[in-house]
Amino acid sequence: xxxITTSIPETIGDVRNWKLDEAREEARRLKTLVDKGTDxxxxxxxxxxxxxxxxxxxxxAEQDAESRKxxxxxxxxxxxxxxxxxxxxxxxxxxxxxxxxRNSFTTNEL
Numbered sequence: 001x002x003x004i005t006t007s008i009p010e011t012i013g014d015v016r017n018w019k020l021d022e023a024r025e026e027a028r029r030l031k032t033l034v035d036k037g038t039d040x041x042x043x044x045x046x047x048x049x050x051x052x053x054x055x056x057x058x059x060x061a062e063q064d065a066e067s068r069k070x071x072x073x074x075x076x077x078x079x080x081x082x083x084x085x086x087x088x089x090x091x092x093x094x095x096x097x098x099x100x101x102r103n104s105f106t107t108n109e110l
Contacts, residue, residue: 010040077101 012018012026033040081101 077104 010030012023012030015023018026030040033043078101
């Protein structure tokens with residue numbers, strides 16, 4: 001008994017954009033994939049998904065790098081000093097600590 005095969009038409013694009021030899025070569029490539037048991041449409045989908053994941057990973061890495069630039073030691077110390085000042089603490093030692101934090105870094109160090 002012969003295996004039942006289902007043919008699903010696949011277009012490779014507009015006929016005006018393909019030279020005959022190139023279209024035949026593409027058809028052979030697609031036939032080779034099908035003969036190996038690979039659905040060319042599924043392969044294209046997987047490649048598009050991989051490309052989208054790579055793009056998302058790149059964007060996430062860039063965003064992470066940008067956020068790391070924002071959090072310098074100086075900006076964190078200034079934020080902490082602002083927090084200490086906003087709490088309305090009258091302790092002289094805390095005030096001195098805040099002053100030291102604000103003035104201990106020169107622009108060249110950070």
